Amino acid sequence: MEMLPPLAKGLVTSINIFLLTLLCACPLGMVIAFGRMNRHLVINGPIRLFISVMRGTPLMLQLLVVYFGPYYIFRVSLAGYPPFLAVIIAFSINYAVYFAEIYRAGIQSIPVGQYEAATVLGYSKLQTFFKIILPQVIKRILPPMTNETITLVKDTSLAQVIAVAEMFTIAKRLANAQSSVLALAVAGLFYYIFNFIVAMVMEKCEKCLDYYR
């Protein structure tokens, strides 16, 4: 029982990582997606390379680079650079890249006739995107976004590599101290419940958009 308060505290940190990452990665992904879809090679070229590197290397490595990079690569020591901030930066960029590819697939799946109908009716480019295209994109990307979001919940445990006291870090510490896997099992249960709620919320969103096809 006495392990619950520290675990709960770790859970709060995990939830914070999760929410802050989503908050940053969702809009950032949109920016990357538009860069990727830009007609000019000078813009879409580097973005393609960036996406390819971010998807082709482990998140854990990216996390280490973001945290230790400033010192080991550039010899700048950032006094009081909190590991938590590094986690948010690394996670946000990594997830933004995955989101960007989901957005792009969603945007490109909208039939060109939708743009043409909107253009003929006089909608401006912005109106067309926000009123006609985006709502349809959101409906189409919800299922893959649910997958990514659930993966993000589990990925929060990677923050342990730079000693952020999220739930997994604490569960491991407790398990070592008590020579028992009980703390890890409880943490596992918490992750499961967390994801159960996430999945439920996403399903609710999908239901809300069920009124059209």
Add this chain to the structure above:
Amino acid sequence: MSVLEIKNLQKTFGTLTVLKDISMTVERGEVVSIIGPSGSGKSTLLRCATLLERIDHGGLRYSNVQVAEDDKTGKCVYLPNNQLRKVKSMFGLVFQNFNLFPHYSILKNIIDAPICVQKRPKEEVVAEAMKLLDKMGLESKADAYPYQLSGGQQQRVSIARALINNPDILFFDEPTSALDPELTSEILKVIRELAMEHMTMVIVTHEIEFARKVSDRVVFMADGVIVEEGPADEVILHPKQQRTQMFLSKIIAER
């Protein structure tokens, strides 16, 4: 003054010149059908007229608004964007695949652009939209969504959407091609009714018999040029050009 005047229009995609020197005038109340083999540039012509494609050379005028014309150096210049938006309320376009907005109700599909783009008062637009839906026999479908309608019903909604701004001219690009044969007649009936109300229309169609009955004038296009044009009966029943004769006899043979 004519509703639409296209003058020496040229349109090229890459190295392929799809429209070569097309000139065409449509008078108020006139119904013009455009026929011709696949790839002859019929859709491209409508897309140029409805500003979906930019023309490379030539002139485009709606009533008293010169939308595009060649300047002294021979470069085709368009009106600035803010004025083009106004021009867009002067015409309507009905697509082959309807292109209704699936996330909007039938009513919203019709009223959203007039309210959000043309900034017309909502009550007026809704009342007009309901009248149009009534005319299309769809008054009970105002709150339905496009997926709940048959193809023919969706096409009637898209006609209502094109009519809501009281355009001077309505373009149709093969309005029945995506429909089952038994649904074709309901759309043709709507177009015939519009013709009787003297709506100015330009219709690209493969329904030759329909074109003959509904239109005042038929334009036969092939390879990006107008080969022959004239009164509907004359062009379809007694074509003068060999190219037209070949096209029509092939269509009749396919029946």
